[in-house]
Amino acid sequence: MRRRVVITGMGVVTPLGWTVDDLFTSQIEGRTAVGPISRFDARTFPTTFASEVTGFELGKFLRDAERYAHCGLNTHFALAAGKMAMEDAGLLNPAKGNRSRMGVYLGSGEGSDEFPALVRGLAHASPASGTGPVDAGEFTRVMLQWMDGPREGEQEMHTPAGHIAETFALDGPNQACQTACAASSQAIGEAVELIRWNDADVMVAGGSHSMIHPLGVSGFNRLTALSQRSDSPRTASRPFDLNRDGFVIGEGAGLVVLEELEHAKKRGATIYAELTGYGTTADAYRMTDPHPEGRGAIRAMAEAIADAGLKPADIGYINAHGTSTQANDSTETAGIKGVFGDAAKKVPISSSKSMLGHLIAAAGVVELVICVMALRKGVVPPTINYETPDPECDLDYVPNSAREVRFRHVLSNSFGFGGQNIALIASKFVD
């Protein structure tokens, strides 16, 4: 019999709150945090708004926050979420338990370039005409003066997972993945497998990301992936609505403590839910577009349901990837129909992104936390900003107000640029 994996701790840093309770309350109340970008002057960008974490300081979470002064927001968010998750699980004390059996799996985003220095360096080393090749040698000469070494060192992609391990004394398996918007769900799924295969007893898993910086927004704008509804930012994220026009960029982090069941019971841990199913597939189709029939999404959902030993009819709520892009929402709908058949119309589906925006690499874990809370409270959050039905999206998206639903199993979808499809199933814990 395979080892069972339960969730015994949760921590989040989101635009809608820094505690799990605040996050969930705001989801049930249908609140949004979307507003004008404050990190930089984005007033002339095609997209001028985002879902930002505001007022955040690492010092509110860690006493020795100055140690991490050079780190990026992705690391700061991850450390804060990690602190809350470890505290919640009762594992903060580094003397507690066998730390070499406790690991980290982060689906974390990259750091960022220091935008002003980069632009200044590129402009300086460009020909006076403005076009033609940049003088690479001259570029290096000035960048060595204009960049800050410790800051640059902390942009490397292994650092958030490394700092989590270091700060919370987690000496077990240490992994980090970047599969775009699927990353933190994939991290959780593979962390579950590490515990199932006895490589660890505890895995602190999830993700952290912030792309609300000039190059992040520029890049997404050039791909025309972001909503440009600048006259009404708060209604811009409108998953499954006919008039959706792209996703709203968000930021934040979430970490959950995954624990082998007997290990959790032995130490009397609070069990929030059991992680029963994981499915992972690739579309093998295009760089950014999902397969039009949702073939990869269908198999990921079906695999997760089979992995949990369930049938589609057992799923009581689906937390959709629901990005508010034309392509995602219609193909995800097609995918759900592909798996659930006629039952697709009966299962409540909602998108947390309608309120939170899209936390990119951190989206999946934060949405899983919302699923666990919905499971425990018997109420599912709505999809807000849902006004005009799209004939291609004809399922029950729990429009605009939360709904009381008693259910035992929840499915959470995450799909990423590059074609990765992840489905996770959380279930009410039954011994």
Next chain:
Amino acid sequence: MTETTTHSRRTVLTGFGVINPIGSGPDAFWQALLAGTPGVHTITHFNPEHLPSRMAGEVKGFSAKALIEKSYRRTLNAMARTVEFGVIGCQLAMQDAGLAKGTVPSHRIGVEFASVMGATELDDLGPASKHSIGADTVEPDMAVWGKEGLPKVPPLWMLKYLPNMPACHATILYDMQGPSNTQIPGDTAGAVALGEAQRIIRRGAADVMLVGGSEAKIHPLSLSRFNLFAPFSHRNDDPEGAIRPFDVSRDGTCPGEGTAAFTLESLDHALARKAKIYGEVLAVASGVDRGLKGPGMAQLIRNALTTAGIEPSDVDHVNAHGLGTVKGDAFEARAIAEVFGKSVPVFAPLAQFGNLGAASGLMELACSVLALKNGQLPGTLNHTNPDPACPIQVHTGAPRPVTKPYAVKLSYTDLGQSSVVVIRRWEGV
């Protein structure tokens, strides 16, 4: 347990693709390793005169256009060099394994790739930058950038650099619809990619996993950044002798570039299709040695040996990361010494081609795979004066006959993230 299920849990390496500063393709790479060909030289990709460290292992004359599947050539405009290396590495491994598209049912084959974010090509952002900042100004004018600079950024700019793009392109090229993941924990990324691929095959989610890594940091922005924080060698007058693993006069490392990729396959699947087998992957262990002290890595090695079912005395050689850094080499040597004493030869192939970062784990592992397969262990370059702080036996000079069937590969990051891989020479079932 039936014989079949026992087999199905074993995983073997059946295809190998490599592009390396000292030689590309399994044969040329192996011959250069054996010959001790130095691959680290003064940088030629761009003018390095202002960099404190001006040396690297460069791949010369690489043309993705010449190598990539013709049907996919048009997509090259969405690939930075690191992605190009990765895609070509995957192609070479699949070709070497004899796995044309469609050979394996699409649901039964996936990819685990080791890669990190690429640095922007300067010319991609040059025009937008020039347009958006005054000659004597420190801060760009964001209003100008947003309105007139941003449209000068190539539309696919972001996609060129994403770490998961080698895996993405490989899945499309070979219709691989199984799991696809991209590992990013620096120099341990290759090992954890291999470990995860092994778990995926063991749990039955795939029969074949393409496992690769790529890196292309010989780039003006990357090396400006790395020169500000990385422990690079400053032996600019002697590039070939710059990386000196475990040597008392070592002063830092140098970057390298390229790609290494394998196909990892369940033994059953490999035997059924009579695949050429390079070696068997027995164990992959990941953990953290906080503060690079040594005992944590030593324990990880012991765990991996236990998983592999072998003793330290069964090991032919330890393949170290051997960066040539003062602190890192001493750490690694302490861990090796704690488990093996001085009894096992240590081999640090990185001295020949530089540190390939996210691709380093699989590139260095490949050296041991080939050594076991060919029965000869090449010598480590530039280790001339042992350091008392590194109480291990480094194999140098002429190749030494392989006497035992197992090799152990170590990797780590500056934050102590550590990994150990144990492989076995293939001698038949």
